[in-house]
Every structure is written in C-alpha cells, then in structure tokens.
Amino acid sequence: MFGYSIEIIYLTVLIVIGCCxxxxxxxxxxxxxxxxxxxxxxxxVILSFITFTAAAGYFFERFFNFSSLTNFIIAIVLxxxxxxxxxxxxxxxxxxxxxxxxxxxxxxxxxLAKVIVPVPLNGFGEIVIETANGIISKRxxxxxxxxxxxxxxVLIIEMKDGTAFVAVYENENFTVLN
Numbered sequence: 001m002f003g004y005s006i007e008i009i010y011l012t013v014l015i016v017i018g019c020c021x022x023x024x025x026x027x028x029x030x031x032x033x034x035x036x037x038x039x040x041x042x043x044x045v046i047l048s049f050i051t052f053t054a055a056a057g058y059f060f061e062r063f064f065n066f067s068s069l070t071n072f073i074i075a076i077v078l079x080x081x082x083x084x085x086x087x088x089x090x091x092x093x094x095x096x097x098x099x100x101x102x103x104x105x106x107x108x109x110x111x112l113a114k115v116i117v118p119v120p121l122n123g124f125g126e127i128v129i130e131t132a133n134g135i136i137s138k139r140x141x142x143x144x145x146x147x148x149x150x151x152x153x154v155l156i157i158e159m160k161d162g163t164a165f166v167a168v169y170e171n172e173n174f175t176v177l178n
Contacts, residue, residue, distance in 0.1 A: 005127050010058035017050045041078070045087055065067035072077055104135065105159035113171060115140070119148040125163055127154060138164045 004012075026045055056075035060066065066074070111129050119125030119142050127140040142148055143157045143165040154166035 002074075006071075007058055008059060010054050014054035014058060015064075015090070017047060017054060021047045021051065040148045042091075044091060045083060046138065046165045049079050049083045052082045052178055094160050101152075102161065103133070105162065108136070108138070108159055108164065109156055113140075113154050113164070113166065115148055115150055115152045115154055118150045121145060121147050127156075127166060129156070138162070140166050143167045 024047060028044075053075050057072055059067065060071035064071065074080045086146075101177045108129060112116075112130045113127040115125060116128050116137070117126035119140050121142070122145070123141070125148065127138055129136045129138065137161065138159075140148075141153070141163055146168070146169055148154060148166065148168055153169045155169040156164045157167050158165040159175055
C-alpha cells in the first residue's frame with residue numbers, strides 16, 4: 001500500500017495517534033468544549049479506538065499469517081470491544097465522579113469554623129473552615145461586636161465581600177427528662 005508494507009503503515013498510525021493523544025491530554029478542556037455540540041463525538045474514544053486498531057493490526061500482521069484484510073477486521077473487532085470497555089468502565093465513571101474544588105461565599109454560611117487569629121472588637125481576625133475538599137482560611141469579623149479569642153469555635157452567620165461575620169458557637173447538650 002503506497003509502496004510501504006502494511007506493518008509500517010500500522011506502526012506509523014500508532015505513533016501519530018499516540019502523539020495526538022498526548023496533545024489531547026494537554027488540551028482536553030479546549031477539545032471537549034469545542035466538540036460539545038456533537039454528543040457522539042468524543043476525542044478520547046476516537047483516539048483510543050484508532051490506537052487499539054493500529055496496535056492490534058500491527059501485532060496481527062507481525063505475528064500471524066492471516067491476510068491483511070482478515071487482520072484488519074480482527075483488529076477492528078478487538079478495538080471496538082476494548083474501546084467499549086474503556087468507555088463504560090473508565091471514562092463514564094471518571095466523568096460522573098468529577099468533583100469541583102470551587103466554593104462560593106454563600107456555601108460557607110452556617111458552617112462551623114475555628115479562630116486562628118483572635119477577632120478584636122472592631123477589627124478582623126482569621127478563621128479556618130474544614131471541608132471535604134480541604135481547609136479554607138477566611139478573614140473574620142465579629143457579628144455581635146464582641147472579642148473572640150484564639151481557638152474558639154464559631155458559626156459563620158454571613159459572608160460579605162470575602163469577610164466572614166461570625167458568632168461564638170455554643171454547643172449545648174440537652175438531656176431528656178422522664
């Protein structure tokens with residue numbers, strides 16, 4: 001084919017698609033956004049299909065004595081199976097498990113925090129909020145205009161302009177009387 005052996009063609013396609021896959025890793029967000037209008041076109045699936053086809057085709061041409069057409073058909077069938085397994089057992093779970101580390105100021109309201117820099121009467125201190133995504137530190141001011149000492153547990157009442165307005169959290173234990 002084109003003066004080259006079929007093994008060289010498979011190997012060349014494998015190398016070129018491998019390079020395209022590496023580029024896709026770097027520019028995946030751009031590629032995913034530009035092809036969002038076409039739901040069945042997923043570059044990761046297309047690149048993996050071509051990679052598996054070229055690898056299997058090269059393997060069968062190199063080690064088996066079937067005809068080139070038979071090797072190509074077997075490579076396509078195997079590639080379809082491997083790509084389907086990759087898609088359903090790796091790509092779909094990864095996309096559905098996408099977790100954002102972003103938070104909004106409103107989502108911090110009503111959270112418990114710990115004072116790491118004392119909050120003065122008419123000034124700012126600092127608090128830390130422990131979340132599932134890590135620890136967030138914020139500037140804090142007293143909601144009730146009282147001093148809040150170091151290591152106090154506080155409740156975030158309101159977030160305004162990146163500042164947490166906090167009140168001392170008093171954990172009361174209630175007992176049931178019989």
